[in-house]
Amino acid sequence: MSQNFKIIKDSVHGLIDLKPLIVKIIDTPEFQRLRNIKQLETLCYIYPCAVHNRFEHSIGTSYLARLFVEQIKKNQPELKITQEEALCVEIAGLCHDLGHGPFSHLFEDLAKKIYHKHNPNGDQKDANKFFVHEDVSLLIFDRIYSSLKKDFEQEGLNEKFRELIKELIYPSSIDEIIKLQKKLKENGSDKAQIENQIEKLKTKFEEKLGISIDKSFLFEIVSNVRNKIDVDKWDYFARDSFHLGINNTFDYKRFIFSSRVMNPDNTLNQICVRDKELRNVYEMFRTREDLHRRAYQLPKSTGVKEMMVDILYELDDVFEFYETLSKINTKNGLDNYLDLDDRILCITQKSFNKFVKDENLQKNIQRAKDLIERLDKRKLYKEISIKIIDLNNVDEWNKEKIKKRLIEETGFTEDDICIIESKINFGSKENDPLENLEFFDKKFQIVNKELIGDFNSKMKPQNFQEARLILFVKNKNILSNSDLKNRLKESFEKIIDENVNDNI
Structure with missing residues (x-):
């Protein structure tokens, strides 16, 4: 056993063993930054115990990714999942949230607001694309890979695997193929043209990543664009529920042990689940809805979040948020971004304006400090x-x-x-979340969801x-x-x- 092999105690999953390369990634400054980014934005102002961070969530997601891929590998050796591919899935789980800004998703709301401030006539679509944390995760992962290239290569992970990990984090190619396949089902008139597009995408996918399209199911483990059932959600459901004191009835282990890779419609290999697990899957989506209703989008917590957006908006010119995000694809831009985390609130409070000479910036800082004081005194929106x-x-x-x-x-x-x-x-807007999940029976035959008793329950x-x-x-x-x-x-x-x- 390598001396760098570590065992840690996680508050949710218990003992977790960390492989040497995973430890190396965790010990980079880019990953350590996640210690200072709260998982639940400003929810700790409403739920005092909700102070956990992206650091522990990322380790938990990596652990669940390993459990899932190893179980598939064990149950279906004919899929020929390599040791390197399994490790890539684990690393993708670890690195999927590297790109989050201060106070997690709240920073994306702020980015849209400051985009419109600097571009009054800007389009909303451009504002939405101005900052996407998944894109930034890929940039930061590139930096980590470059700094640990020898360590990656010692595990057999060359440049092709670098691209594979990035695609596992953000499966844009698989997403394109799935959308075209859906379009093919809905629009038969352009069948030949769409089929041709799909085949071109599959070829491009295999050439870019050096992996067969038959292993498309691997891209459903960390970030599932097909039906949103993935280990990222499983960890935050369990972790957030634990810290919020809200009951989580979904059993991810049952799902893992009841899953099987199949190709139900002769399109892409995908993860399917045993028919008797339908109720457990609904419990997962109910858990999501419950967390949003009772915590994430509770009106009071939404008001606190809006206050924090206003605080950070006042600090835009002070910390140069807009300039940093505009240049995030450059080395200096990414360097500046990696300096940003939740601690900017403390920096603002602790007489930061003494070091700022510009009068307008001093006024911005004072307005931010006034709002922070109001937040601390519970004078909330x-x-x-x-x-x-x-x-x-x-x-x-x-x-x-x-x-x-x-x-x-x-x-x-x-x-x-x-x-x-x-x-x-x-999880699927106005649609039934089970529309894009297939079930199989004990004979490993795909079953019609309409014939599963719980699917038509009056409690649905x-x-x-x-x-x-x-x-x-x-x-x-x-x-x-x-x-x-x-x-x-x-x-x-x-x-x-x-x-x-x-x-x-």
Whole structure:
């Protein structure tokens, strides 16, 4: 046994043994940075124990990835999964979240906001693409690979495997093929053309990664673009539930032991599960919905998150967020990005403005400090109305349009209020999450889901997504005046009922 082999005690999974190369990756500064990025953004202000971080989640995801791939390898040796391929899956699980910014997903919301600040006429699609943490994970992994190249090569992982790991983290090629296959089923008129596109993508996939397309199932373990069932979610369901004190009834071990790689529609090899596990799978999606409803998108936690976005927005020019993200593909840009983590809040609080000479930046820092003080004293943004909305009209009447109308009607300002759109679902938007998962029986035959008893249970949800608009008041003077709050609430609900919810 190598002297670098380590065993650690994880709060969720118990004892985990770490292979030498995994230890080497963990000990890089790029990975250690994840210790200072909270898994659940600002939820610790509502759930005091929710202070776990991306570091432990990434190790847990890597561990589950290894369990899953080794079980498939054991059950189906005919798939010929190599030791190197299995190690790549494990490394992908470890490195999948390297690209997160301060306060995890919250930073992506901030990035969109600062994009519009610097590009007032910018398109929303461009704002969405301005910062994608998965893309940054790949950049950071490239840096780790370069610094540990000899260690990777000692394990037989050359440049081809480097590309394989990146694709396992973010399976863009598999995603393209799956989308075309779905299009093929829906549109028979362009069959020949679509089939040709699919074959070209498969060839390109094999040439780029040096792996057979028959091993497409490997790309469903860490980041499953087909049906969203992957070890990343399994770890955060278990870990978040543990720290939040919320019951998690999904048993990932049952899923692993009940899985089998099959090719149900002669397209791509995929992970299928035994028919008797249907209820357990639904429990997984119910767990997701429960965590979103009771924690991630709880109105109070959403308000705290919005406060933190406003704090970081004030610090945009101070920490040069926009400039850093604009140049993230360069060495200096990535260097600056890797300096960013949750500690910027402490830096701002601890008299940071003494070292800043520019008066405008000092004002920005002071506004941020005032908001931090307000957060610490629980003077939070307050939700005064929550409206379930008709999804058919939500694109036409988005939150910005509603906010503009509300300001026009009431005379309040942009800084007085905010409207948050909250969507709670089972992981596949408005669709049944089981649509893209196949089941097999004890004879290893694919079964029609409609014939599985639990699939047609009367306890099964009729709707898989709920959308809400939440009106928050930010201005402390309005919060202390019940007449002003009531006027805002009534105007907001009237606008929703007349323009968004005419079909409800």
